[in-house]
Each structure stands twice: as structure tokens, then as C-alpha cells.
Amino acid sequence: MKKYASLMLATTLAVTGISFSGNTASAESIDGLENKINELEKEQSELKEQQGSISGDKSDTEGKMNENEKEQSTVDSQIKSIDDKLTKIQNDIATKEQEITSTNDEIKKLEDRMIELKEEIKVLKERIKERDELIKKRLRAIQKSGGDMKYIEVILGSKSFGDFINRSSAVNTIMDQDKTILEEQQADKDSLEANKAEVEESKASVEKKKVALEGQKEELVALKDDLADQKDQKKTLMAKLEKEYTDLEEYKISLEDEQQILAAQAEAVEKAKNLAESEKGKLEQLAREEAARKEAEKREAEKRQAEQAKASSSKTASASSSSSNSSSTGNTSSGSGLFIWPAAGPKTSDYGMRHHPIHGIDKLHAGMDIGASTGTPLKAAATGVVIRAGWMSGYGNTIMITHNLNGKTYTTLYAHLSSTSVSAGQTVSQGQNIGQTGNSGGSTGPHLHFEVHEGGWNAAKSNSVNPMKFF
Known part of the structure; x- marks a missing residue:
């Protein structure tokens, strides 16, 4: 199955492991960005x-x-x-x-x-x-x-x-x-x-x-x-x-x-x-500045070596600076691999094969349903980038968000909404209000249909998974 992949813009720095401390740049961060x-x-x-x-x-x-x-x-x-x-x-x-x-x-x-x-x-x-x-x-x-x-x-x-x-x-x-x-x-x-x-x-x-x-x-x-x-x-x-x-x-x-x-x-x-x-360019610039600073420090240290009385003081300062740089380099951010419950209400239908209430045939229910009345606030299950916000056949008003969690891409889908408050290309944070639940599209009553796809969204639902494993 072809993989549908996209990257979360808001967490790029955290995922790639970029860190800054003053004028010090991590060579490892540059390699990670590369x-x-x-x-x-x-x-x-x-x-x-x-x-x-x-x-x-x-x-x-x-x-x-x-x-x-x-x-x-x-x-x-x-x-x-x-x-x-x-x-x-x-x-x-x-x-x-x-x-x-x-x-x-x-x-x-x-x-x-x-x-x-x-x-x-x-x-x-x-x-x-x-x-x-x-x-x-x-x-x-x-x-x-x-x-x-x-x-x-x-x-x-x-x-x-x-x-x-x-x-x-x-x-x-x-x-x-x-x-x-x-x-x-x-x-x-x-x-x-x-x-x-x-x-x-x-x-x-x-x-x-x-x-x-x-x-x-x-x-x-x-x-x-x-x-x-x-x-x-x-x-x-x-x-x-x-x-x-x-x-x-x-x-x-x-x-x-x-x-x-x-x-x-x-x-x-x-x-x-x-x-x-862009961040790679900044880090490379910082790396060049760091190399120039270290070269200047080296020349300064060699100059001070002639002065016995000031050598000890110079070494102490250098150790303090090195300790500071080491602490800064290890300060990397790690993303959460869990989703939050997207709307207030109980689970009313599980993921898996079922008899479709409208079409009258057995088919895959590629997500789960949450019993939420029309107008219930809808939250982003995780931080990510909105890739779709609008009408979809069968789904009604729909929002789709792509996430990168622990180095893996996921796509969440929120369907049958009464309204949306985000647009495609917008970065959203976990828990951010992105719309309201409703009863639009092929729906038998007010509820939220929530899907999780490993990778990009797949129309055949072949990469859909049970959302409950992420809560």
C-alpha cells in the first residue's frame, strides 16, 4: 500500500533535535536537519x-x-x-x-x-x-x-x-x-x-x-x-x-x-x-560563528599561557563555558505519542466491520463514533497541520489533520461537523478548538465520527486503525 506522508510544521524543531545556547550550534542538529x-x-x-x-x-x-x-x-x-x-x-x-x-x-x-x-x-x-x-x-x-x-x-x-x-x-x-x-x-x-x-x-x-x-x-x-x-x-x-x-x-x-x-x-x-x-542555514551560520569564537578563544588562551599567574583563571572560565554548552546541547524536545478525547461524549460505535445503518450492507466502519450533540466543541486530538477543512462526500463537514508523533506520521479525520473554525495549511495545537460537532453528510443523528490513519489519509481505508489505542 502506498504511503501518504506529510510533516507537522509546528514541531519540526523538536523532531529534528535542534538546540541553541547563546552562540553555540550543535553539529548533530545540523546532521539531523540534513x-x-x-x-x-x-x-x-x-x-x-x-x-x-x-x-x-x-x-x-x-x-x-x-x-x-x-x-x-x-x-x-x-x-x-x-x-x-x-x-x-x-x-x-x-x-x-x-x-x-x-x-x-x-x-x-x-x-x-x-x-x-x-x-x-x-x-x-x-x-x-x-x-x-x-x-x-x-x-x-x-x-x-x-x-x-x-x-x-x-x-x-x-x-x-x-x-x-x-x-x-x-x-x-x-x-x-x-x-x-x-x-x-x-x-x-x-x-x-x-x-x-x-x-x-x-x-x-x-x-x-x-x-x-x-x-x-x-x-x-x-x-x-x-x-x-x-x-x-x-x-x-x-x-x-x-x-x-x-x-x-x-x-x-x-x-x-x-x-x-x-x-x-x-x-x-x-x-x-x-x-x-532555513533552520539548517541558521545552524550552519551559528556553527561558523561558534568556530570563529573558539578560534579566537584558542588564540586568547595561547596568549595567556605566557602569563603563569593568569593561566589557572583562564582554564576555569573555559571549563565553565564548556559545561554550559554541553547542557544546552542535550536540551532536546520530545513529542507526545497520545491523543486526547476530541469531543465531550461517550463512545457509541466501535471501529471494525458492521452493518451500515444507511447503505444496509456490511462494510468497514473505519473509525469510532462519539455521542456528541450538535454544537459540542471539537478539539484537535494532537498537534499537527490541517490538510483539509470542508465538505466531503458522505462525511459532510470534515476536518483532517496530519501529525508527526515520535517520528511517525498519522492523519486524524473528524466528520459530520456542524461548523469548522480552521482552514487547510493551518497549524493547530493539541486541545485547540477546531470546530463543532453536528449531523452533516451521511449521518443518522448528531455525533462525531473520528478516524485515525497511519500515514496519510487513504480513501480505501486500508491504513485506518482503531482510534482507542491512542487514548
């Missing part, structure tokens, strides 16, 4: 590498977001196309249903016509039956009278030409009537069969049409169901893409936050390096 400058330059190089890596991640994330937006646009167009098809199919189904209704009406009319025909057939059958009886009677009468010969006898039996004409006309009339009866009988039978065949054919045709329409409707309904399934799949895909885009957007924001934090850390390291170089 080492510290080298360490700071190494940290600057690491920070630049980390900044380049984050820039690459951000660029890659933005590319993924662009691809996601394109895919969302494509899926949205597909959903609209499916909606258009569904609308058309729904209209087609409605049309088919209307046609089926019309066909049912037509079938009903034909069925009614069949009922009417049955009545007509009944009447025709009665009429045919009566004609059959009449024809049978006529045939029997003809058979008994010898057929057409009787008609000739009637004609030949005429008493006069006029009687002949009358008798011929009568015979023709009788024969025409017989012929008419037979023709009517055949016509009725033909009409009956034709009407029956026509209605049955029409009904069969209409029923066939109905079957075809119902088949077409079933196909349309199946297609509608298929399109509805496709639409559901596209909506599921769209929801997935939107979730991915939200995750990418949050990750991009976290990278931007990390960029700002790294920039603040780099600025803090640069300030520390400049201060160390």
Missing part, C-alpha cells in the same frame, strides 16, 4: 508519484463514466423503440379485437339466418310435400286414363272447329299447369339447397376468418409479451448502469478529494522542507 530534508524530499517524490497515479485513475474513471453514459443513451433509445413497438402492437391488437368482434357479429347474423332458413325450409318442405301429393294424384289420374291419348280423345271428340280450339286450349292449359307445378317444385328444391349451401359456406368462411384473426391476435399478444420482457431486461440493465455510474461518480469525487488532500500534504511537506532548510 537527514530530515532528505526524508522530506523522498516524501515529496512519493507524493508526486501518488498524485500521478490518482490522476491516471481519475482519467480512467472519467473514461468509464463516458462509456457508461453512451451505453445508457443506447439503452434509453432501445427502451423508447420498444415502447413505440408496444404502442403499435397494442393498437394492432385492438384492431384485431374489433375485427374479431365484427366477425362474431357476422357469425351471429348467419346463425340467425340459419334459423330463418330452417323456418323457410320447413315451409318449403310442407309446400313440396303438398305438390308431391298433387303430382302423385295427377300421375295416377294420367296412368288410369292411359296417358296423353286421353288428351287426344278430348281433342278428337270436338263437335266443331271452335269446340276443337276450346278443347285444345284446355288441354294445353292442363299440361302447362302440370309443367309449372313440376318446375316450381324443382325450383323450390334448388332454392332450398342453394340457400342452405350459401349460408353454410358463408358461415364456414367467416369462422375460418375468425380463427385466422384469433391466431393473428395470439401472435401479437406473444410479441407484446416478448417486447415487455425485453423492456424489463432493458430497464434492469439501465438500473445497473445508473448504479455503476453513481459508484463511478462517487469514486471520482473520492479521487478529487484525495487529490486535494495530497496537494495539501505536498504543501505541508514543502513548508516543512523550507523551514528545515
Whole structure:
């Protein structure tokens, strides 16, 4: 895991072991500052590498977001196309249903016509039956009278030409009537069969049409169901893409936050390096002055050696001066490795894995929670440099401070604040009021969320540790 490092400006002199006493400078302090400058330059190089890596991640994330937006646009167009098809199919189904209704009406009319025909057939059958009886009677009468010969006898039996004409006309009339009866009988039978065949054919045709329409409707309904399934799949895909885009957007924001934090850390390291170089220059100047003073003392001592009476006095003064310098050189400051409780209130949630109260999933709780009401004064847990003071996604109003304790770098984070009273780049002392607790960001109630990271702040929380070990 890459190390995020920064140096506390306020305690640089104490950490590097610089000490002054009058015009005396410690050579060891100069070496310590030289080492510290080298360490700071190494940290600057690491920070630049980390900044380049984050820039690459951000660029890659933005590319993924662009691809996601394109895919969302494509899926949205597909959903609209499916909606258009569904609308058309729904209209087609409605049309088919209307046609089926019309066909049912037509079938009903034909069925009614069949009922009417049955009545007509009944009447025709009665009429045919009566004609059959009449024809049978006529045939029997003809058979008994010898057929057409009787008609000739009637004609030949005429008493006069006029009687002949009358008798011929009568015979023709009788024969025409017989012929008419037979023709009517055949016509009725033909009409009956034709009407029956026509209605049955029409009904069969209409029923066939109905079957075809119902088949077409079933196909349309199946297609509608298929399109509805496709639409559901596209909506599921769209929801997935939107979730991915939200995750990418949050990750991009976290990278931007990390960029700002790294920039603040780099600025803090640069300030520390400049201060160390400045103090090194001062110490080197003091060392040169010390060397010149000792050279002058040496010449003075050699001069006094000629005077026996004053030699003892000169040695005593020199020993006193040496004792004073030795005491001054050993006066180094040591920093505290402990944090103070940052806000008045009890611990309400521990560091570690837990079921997130907002997101509803198991994830790392990278700090601890302190039950503090809104407006409770917030204290710096240790002396350090503020590297961030402002809004952070999920954290709300947030302060981050980098500390150097016993030669090791730590970053503390204070989240969900109602207000902040410090700014990035500001040096703060342990116990200094830096803001007020609150309920901003992703919070279910007023409290202080407090994190400790070994090194610089890490968005992945991989270097977070249990804060309780520092109290």
C-alpha cells in the first residue's frame, strides 16, 4: 500500500533535535536537519508519484463514466423503440379485437339466418310435400286414363272447329299447369339447397376468418409479451448502469478529494522542507560563528599561557563555558505519542466491520463514533497541520489533520461537523478548538465520527486503525 506522508510544521524543531545556547550550534542538529530534508524530499517524490497515479485513475474513471453514459443513451433509445413497438402492437391488437368482434357479429347474423332458413325450409318442405301429393294424384289420374291419348280423345271428340280450339286450349292449359307445378317444385328444391349451401359456406368462411384473426391476435399478444420482457431486461440493465455510474461518480469525487488532500500534504511537506532548510542555514551560520569564537578563544588562551599567574583563571572560565554548552546541547524536545478525547461524549460505535445503518450492507466502519450533540466543541486530538477543512462526500463537514508523533506520521479525520473554525495549511495545537460537532453528510443523528490513519489519509481505508489505542 502506498504511503501518504506529510510533516507537522509546528514541531519540526523538536523532531529534528535542534538546540541553541547563546552562540553555540550543535553539529548533530545540523546532521539531523540534513537527514530530515532528505526524508522530506523522498516524501515529496512519493507524493508526486501518488498524485500521478490518482490522476491516471481519475482519467480512467472519467473514461468509464463516458462509456457508461453512451451505453445508457443506447439503452434509453432501445427502451423508447420498444415502447413505440408496444404502442403499435397494442393498437394492432385492438384492431384485431374489433375485427374479431365484427366477425362474431357476422357469425351471429348467419346463425340467425340459419334459423330463418330452417323456418323457410320447413315451409318449403310442407309446400313440396303438398305438390308431391298433387303430382302423385295427377300421375295416377294420367296412368288410369292411359296417358296423353286421353288428351287426344278430348281433342278428337270436338263437335266443331271452335269446340276443337276450346278443347285444345284446355288441354294445353292442363299440361302447362302440370309443367309449372313440376318446375316450381324443382325450383323450390334448388332454392332450398342453394340457400342452405350459401349460408353454410358463408358461415364456414367467416369462422375460418375468425380463427385466422384469433391466431393473428395470439401472435401479437406473444410479441407484446416478448417486447415487455425485453423492456424489463432493458430497464434492469439501465438500473445497473445508473448504479455503476453513481459508484463511478462517487469514486471520482473520492479521487478529487484525495487529490486535494495530497496537494495539501505536498504543501505541508514543502513548508516543512523550507523551514528545515532555513533552520539548517541558521545552524550552519551559528556553527561558523561558534568556530570563529573558539578560534579566537584558542588564540586568547595561547596568549595567556605566557602569563603563569593568569593561566589557572583562564582554564576555569573555559571549563565553565564548556559545561554550559554541553547542557544546552542535550536540551532536546520530545513529542507526545497520545491523543486526547476530541469531543465531550461517550463512545457509541466501535471501529471494525458492521452493518451500515444507511447503505444496509456490511462494510468497514473505519473509525469510532462519539455521542456528541450538535454544537459540542471539537478539539484537535494532537498537534499537527490541517490538510483539509470542508465538505466531503458522505462525511459532510470534515476536518483532517496530519501529525508527526515520535517520528511517525498519522492523519486524524473528524466528520459530520456542524461548523469548522480552521482552514487547510493551518497549524493547530493539541486541545485547540477546531470546530463543532453536528449531523452533516451521511449521518443518522448528531455525533462525531473520528478516524485515525497511519500515514496519510487513504480513501480505501486500508491504513485506518482503531482510534482507542491512542487514548
